[in-house]
Amino acid sequence: MQIENVELFDLDGKIKEIDKMYAHTKENYKETLKEHLYKTYEYFLFLVKEKGLGKQIKFLAEKLKLSEESEKLFLKFFVNAVFLHDIGKINVNFQSVKMKNDIYIKNDVDKSDTNHSLLSAFIYLNIYTEEVEVIMSKKEKRILEGILFLNSYAISKHHSSFDIINEYGKKIGNFMKKEKYKDTCQHYEVKKFNPTISINDVCEKIPPEYVFIYIRFLFSCICTADFYATGSFMNSKAQNTLNTIKDEKIIEKYRNTELYKIIGKSVKVNDLTNVSDINILRTNLFKEAEENIKNNLNERIFYLEAPTGSGKTNMSINLATVLLENDKSLNRLFYIFPFNTLVEQTEKQLLDIFGENYIATLNSLTPYKENKKSDEEDFGKDYEQILLDRQFIHYPIVVTTHVNFFSYLFNIGKESIFTLANVANSIIIFDEIQSYKNSIWKYVINLLEKYAEFLNLKIIIMSATLPKLSNLTGEKVVTLIGNPKKYFEHPIFRERVKLDYSLLNFELKGNFDRNMEEEKLLLKIKEIAKKNDGNILVEFIRKKTAYEFFEKLNSLNFENRKIMLITSDDNKIERNRIINYLKNGNEDVILVATQVIEAGVDIDVKYGFKNISTLDSEEQFLGRINRNSRKKGAVVFFFYLDDPKRIYKEDHRLGDELSLTLLNEKNRENLLNKDFNSFYEAVFRKIVKKIEKNEKGNEEDINRNFRDLNFFEIEAVFKLIDEDKNVFKVFLNRNITDESGNIINGQEVWNDFFSILIDQEIGFAERKVKLSQIYSKLNNFIYEIRGTQIITYTDIIGDIYYIENGEDYFENGKLNIKKLTGEEVEFI
Missing domain, CATH: 1.10.3210 (Hypothetical protein af1432)
Known part of the structure; x- marks a missing residue:
């Protein structure tokens, strides 16, 4: 019927x-x-x-x-x-x-x-x-x-x-x-x-x-x-389009790019033994993935496993066009990332290919997308339509975060659930899906399979360290690269960066001397800095440590070296300033960073130093070093100052007593040989063992919640990030110079925010749209700080504390947290 x-x-x-x-x-x-x-x-x-x-x-x-x-x-x-x-x-x-x-x-x-x-x-x-x-x-x-x-x-x-x-x-x-x-x-x-x-x-x-x-x-x-x-x-206006993908224009736009044409003219090489050009490996991967997806068009979930720097984003765009070309029921494309930095980077790539009419970025940092029309100046903006488009994702291509997309699938709020009809018949591309709670991986892949079957979704999961999550569930998943190992072990990827563990020569179970380890790290950085032949990247897993080390480096005499710091605190303007400086050929930087550098930050340096954490993170970090295999003598030094258990807590990828980290010789071999399958076999054993125990959140509890349709508990299980209630949002009033040299005045932004909130003349839709626009500016001035108090503030709106003299709390262009709170606290 x-x-x-x-x-x-x-x-x-x-x-x-x-x-x-x-x-x-x-x-x-x-x-x-x-x-x-x-x-x-x-x-x-x-x-x-x-x-x-x-x-x-x-x-x-x-x-x-x-x-x-x-x-x-x-x-x-x-x-x-x-x-x-x-x-x-x-x-x-x-x-x-x-x-x-x-x-x-x-x-x-x-x-x-x-x-x-x-x-x-x-x-x-x-x-x-x-x-x-x-x-x-x-x-x-x-x-x-x-x-x-x-x-x-x-x-x-x-x-x-x-x-x-x-x-x-x-x-x-x-x-x-x-x-x-x-x-x-x-x-x-x-x-x-x-x-x-x-x-x-x-x-x-x-x-x-x-x-x-x-x-x-x-x-x-x-x-x-x-x-x-x-x-x-x-609104006296009919809704006459859902802005789906209806024609071949998206496919044509991609296939008219120079990169696609170059790859199209290239021939797949069977014997890779003597290949010395990284682009030949990228082409092989591209063509193999394309062949395999064409041979499995009826399947629903695909794994794209390829080395860092192999062009996975370009491969995934091509795979999406193949699916669109062969399955006319598919009419929307989602790109899903764990971090906003990756969202920003991929948004730029997609905009360059498809143009702004096709792309919408959905996150807390981006204003609601406006479909500009020629008559807007005469009749004003259609705020109701802008809001409706955002609420029901009326965009051909959507770029968003894991947290946002998972809310469509699992959250209880009506605003999350009512997007689902517009998600149906879509291609979903996940990047680094293993970034969140590995305790729920089994249930995630099971639910993704069920959603894909019910809503007719084609899901591509891509990663450089992809765990075969299907091994936990038995679900059928198509591997797009038949033998990833031959690429991972190729000298271009395997030997691109030398791995040095000399800073890990200590006895952790004994009297660990943190000060001594930090001094060894400083000496090695000084030694490398004197060579003056490349930029240096130093990653810490605690933001507090990164700030302290940044201050220490600034207090020392580094000739011909600029000391920079990049963390999740940095707004988009500051982050781009640092990245652009590095990309413009400057080789005089020591960049201190947190994990934010691992993904979505497009830099390529010669030397790296990293506090050990999970093997995934180590590989992601290596992707920032000698990215295009043109820097001879590239090396990464691993060190231990902060305990990964404090940051990653119950993450099974660390193992018992850090047994799955680089403190274990076996995992050094796994990282060198890019053998992440062996690593994840051990991780999966731990996950299965925990599931089998009668613990809160175990398999039977989750199954019961589904049988009872206990939406509260299901949302809690699949919540990717737990809310931290001991967090202050602080607006530090100051002047910021944007990438075009324009001054953004914090006082004016705050006043605009307040004016929108109290304006009784504007409707709900206009307020929501204008707030999304002002939030994108507010985020340039807002810092999230974990602690028990803020020493002083000038004003407060909602949960945001406004501090008039914000510049007083900055040193060397970075926030001094002690001045703000008067106590030893953590940044978020």
């Missing part, structure tokens, strides 16, 4: 005075409830057509292996859940109090209950429960009753966040038992019925993860269609 042929509930025949009830009002205009419900249905059909959602809507029915008759009912229930999402607005109190509907104002019932969402869910259940009785199979009957219950939950929540479905069961049960609908539901004749308030029969038939995705997907369809319909009335 086609979606558009599904029978809709008879509003005129079953709801008294439906034409006299309102759904929305604006100024002197009123939209009837009937108009809104039909408009929502029309936008639902528009969404289904534009995004191609027919298969997703039918997915669960097919998984449940329902009979033809039951499947028709399933579709009817789904479509009418969207159509009847606001049917509860027949509540006479809603009409009287919210809509100021004259017909119902004189109604003498208690007007305190104006809720319409729960009443909508109740009426929906009341309408369709009896239709299940025609099904002969008792099993299918119970399954369809469970589906009705699920659908009613989505309806009840379309103005709020998800919680626990069992709590909703109690709520709707109490609502029916106490007949709370009697006074408010006067225009629909409630039938006696006994609905099933359980999803057990559904979850027994199929993995509960599918049910979890289904309810989020339905909710997304309801909210998306509802928003489009409401917006078309409130």
